[in-house]
Amino acid sequence: MAERRSDATRAAILVAARERFASDGYERATIRAIAADADIDPSMVMRYYGNKEKLFAAAAEFDLQLPDVSAIPPDQLGAGLARHFLNRWEGDDTLTALLRAAATNEAAAARMRDLFGVQLLPVVAAACPDPADAPRRAGLVATQMLGLALCRFVLRLPPVVEMPAEEAAAWVGPTIQRYLTAPQ
Amino acid sequence: MAERRSDATRAAILVAARERFASDGYERATIRAIAADADIDPSMVMRYYGNKEKLFAAAAEFDLQLPDVSAIPPDQLGAGLARHFLNRWEGDDTLTALLRAAATNEAAAARMRDLFGVQLLPVVAAACPDPADAPRRAGLVATQMLGLALCRFVLRLPPVVEMPAEEAAAWVGPTIQRYLTAPQ
DNA sequence: AGTCGATGCCAACACCTGTTGGCAAACGTG
DNA sequence: CACGTTTGCCAACAGGTGTTGGCATCGACT
Numbered sequence: 001m002a003e004r005r006s007d008a009t010r011a012a013i014l015v016a017a018r019e020r021f022a023s024d025g026y027e028r029a030t031i032r033a034i035a036a037d038a039d040i041d042p043s044m045v046m047r048y049y050g051n052k053e054k055l056f057a058a059a060a061e062f063d064l065q066l067p068d069v070s071a072i073p074p075d076q077l078g079a080g081l082a083r084h085f086l087n088r089w090e091g092d093d094t095l096t097a098l099l100r101a102a103a104t105n106e107a108a109a110a111r112m113r114d115l116f117g118v119q120l121l122p123v124v125a126a127a128c129p130d131p132a133d134a135p136r137r138a139g140l141v142a143t144q145m146l147g148l149a150l151c152r153f154v155l156r157l158p159p160v161v162e163m164p165a166e167e168a169a170a171w172v173g174p175t176i177q178r179y180l181t182a183p184q
Numbered sequence: 185m186a187e188r189r190s191d192a193t194r195a196a197i198l199v200a201a202r203e204r205f206a207s208d209g210y211e212r213a214t215i216r217a218i219a220a221d222a223d224i225d226p227s228m229v230m231r232y233y234g235n236k237e238k239l240f241a242a243a244a245e246f247d248l249q250l251p252d253v254s255a256i257p258p259d260q261l262g263a264g265l266a267r268h269f270l271n272r273w274e275g276d277d278t279l280t281a282l283l284r285a286a287a288t289n290e291a292a293a294a295r296m297r298d299l300f301g302v303q304l305l306p307v308v309a310a311a312c313p314d315p316a317d318a319p320r321r322a323g324l325v326a327t328q329m330l331g332l333a334l335c336r337f338v339l340r341l342p343p344v345v346e347m348p349a350e351e352a353a354a355w356v357g358p359t360i361q362r363y364l365t366a367p368q
Numbered sequence: 369a370g371t372c373g374a375t376g377c378c379a380a381c382a383c384c385t386g387t388t389g390g391c392a393a394a395c396g397t398g
Numbered sequence: 399c400a401c402g403t404t405t406g407c408c409a410a411c412a413g414g415t416g417t418t419g420g421c422a423t424c425g426a427c428t
Contacts, residue, residue, distance in 0.1 A: 005395075006405060025288030027211040031386065041407050046387060102339055103287030104209030109339050116341065139335065139343035140355055146339075147331015151323065155286055155293050155330075157300060159323035171324055175359045189425080190375065215416065225377050230417060 010048050012038040017059040021097035026056060026105040053107060060101070060111055062094045064119045069127045077127055078177025082169040085145045089153060090165065096153045099146065116142050127180050140179040148172055194232050196222040201243040205281035210240060210289040237291060244285070244295055246278045248303045253311045261311055262361025266353040269329045273337060274349065280337045283330065300326050311364050324363040332356055 016037035020029035031052055035042040049055040065088065072080050089095050098115070101108035116138065124141060125134035148168065151160040160168070200221035204213035215236055219226040233239040249272065256264050273279050282299070285292035300322060308325060309318035332352065335344040344352070 004404085009405080025209075025211075027209075028288060030384080032384085042386085043388080043408085044406070047405085052386065100287050103284050103334075104212060112339050113341055135343040136347065139341050139347070142341055143331040143335045143344060143356070144328055144359070145331070146334055147327040147329070150287075150330055150334055151327045155296050157297055157323050157326055159319040160327060163320065163323070171363070172327070174362070175328070178358070179355070188374080193375080214414080216414085226416085227378085227418080228376065231375085236416065 006048070009038070009040055009044060013040070013045055013048060013055070014059055017055055018093045018097050021056060021059055021101055022093040024100075025103070026101035026108060031055070056101065056105075056108065057111070060094060060098045060108065062092075062098060062115065064088060064115065066119060066123045069123055074127070074181070075177070077180055078175070079169060079173030081123075081141070081176050082145070082173045083165070085149075086165045086169055089149055095149065099149060100154055124180060129181065129183075137179050141176055144172055144175050144179065190232070193222070193224055193228060197224070197229055197232060197239070198243055201239055202277045202281050205240060205243055205285055206277040208284075209287070210285035210292060215239070240285065240289075240292065241295070244278060244282045244292065246276075246282060246299065248272060248299065250303060250307045253307055258311070258365070259361070261364055262359070263353060263357030265307075265325070265360050266329070266357045267349070269333075270349045270353055273333055279333065283333055284338055308364060313365060313367075321363050325360055328356060328359050328363065 013034065016034045017029070020034050020037065023029075024033075031045050032042050034055075035045050038045075045055060049058055065084075067080065067084060069077065098108060098112060102112040103109075120142065121134060121138045124138040125131045128134055128137050148160070151157045152163075152168070163171075197218065200218045201213070204218050204221065207213075208217075215229050216226050218239075219229050229239060233242055249268075251264065251268060253261065282292060282296060286296040287293075304326065305318060305322045308322040309315045312318055312321050332344070335341040336347075336352070347355075
């Protein structure tokens with residue numbers, strides 16, 4: 001498929017959609033507002049993405065880019081993962097969009113579950129002693145990382161917002177480490 | 185003020201509102217649906233609560249009922265708080281409603297910040313070594329407890345949902361404990 | 369019995385939503 | 399140049415939203 005002239009429009013829509021979904025959530029992010037941000041007509045959004053649901057699906061495509069666990073010393077896994085999550089979150093609106101939307105939109109919640117099942121679970125399975133424990137351990141890791149993201153990027157709890165990323169990772173790292181490798 | 189005949193209606197509205205806000209979030213919980221659940225006319229909601237925002241404010245009124253820290257052995261504070269949070273969450277729709285709504289509604293987010301500032305912060309201040317650290321420590325506690333609630337009651341991550349409350353508290357307890365009392 | 373406020377429902381409003389179809393201009397190709 | 403396709407905008411639809419005002423009914427009190 002050759003490069004089309006409309007690719008720029010498609011991309012602009014996606015950027016605007018991510019920003020709106022991230023700041024407003026699924027229902028309050030209107031197609032009209034997204035189109036206005038992208039400086040095009042609302043009907044263009046429909047033509048290129050079908051409907052709002054599919055637009056969100058396209059905008060919420062995300063790769064956590066989790067590192068290879070075997071490349072990290074086992075005792076620094078927790079801190080490493082914590083730092084990686086925070087970096088990934090700060091640099092991209094997509095995860096905040098997904099998190100905000102997932103609170104009220106079932107499809108977005110399903111996407112979130114998928115994200116952690118497909119991307120986080122294997123990493124945890126490779127890092128924890130007994131692979132049979134992996135789901136539970138991955139779930140626990142999710143509670144801490146998503147909770148941190150929720151307080152920092154969505155609810156904006158002042159103490160959590162003001163904390164430097166480095167310090168947040170230092171606090172949360174041992175928690176992740178324990179969820180990954182602690183016995184029982 | 186004597187008891188009015190409309191008190192039952194008022195209460196029914198509040199119950200229906202909490203359920204709807206908890207399961208649908210702020211925007212998708214419509215006044216019409218709430219009124220239908222309460223078996224009354226939508227205009228009644230307006231008469232008794234003014235508008236949707238005020239209705240939510242009334243429905244999201246919540247007391248964490250945090251225990252007196254001095255009554256608990258200092259080394260069991262983390263586990264105790266974790267259990268208390270989970271109990272409080274399971275037994276009442278209000279917190280889920282607040283959490284879901286806070287993801288997309290700024291007023292709800294402000295309410296959540298207030299809840300933690302007014303109710304959680306003093307408890308943490310009384311429990312941690314240096315009161316000057318209290319805000320940061322309370323923020324960290326919030327990340328773990330809200331993250332757990334998010335994964336369990338909102339996103340419904342299977343491993344976190346299936347985990348018995350007792351086990352969840354056992355895992356999360358030491359984390360809370362560390363956030364409360366660990367040095368630095 | 370008659371009065372007055374409280375309670376409730378109905379119908380409607382103004383607005384916003386996702387979504388659609390048609391029409392004009394621009395483009396690439398023969 | 400003429401052709402069909404792509405890209406874009408405009409106008410409109412149908413349905414849902416919060417919210418309002420008017421009108422009937424009920425209850426209590428004089």
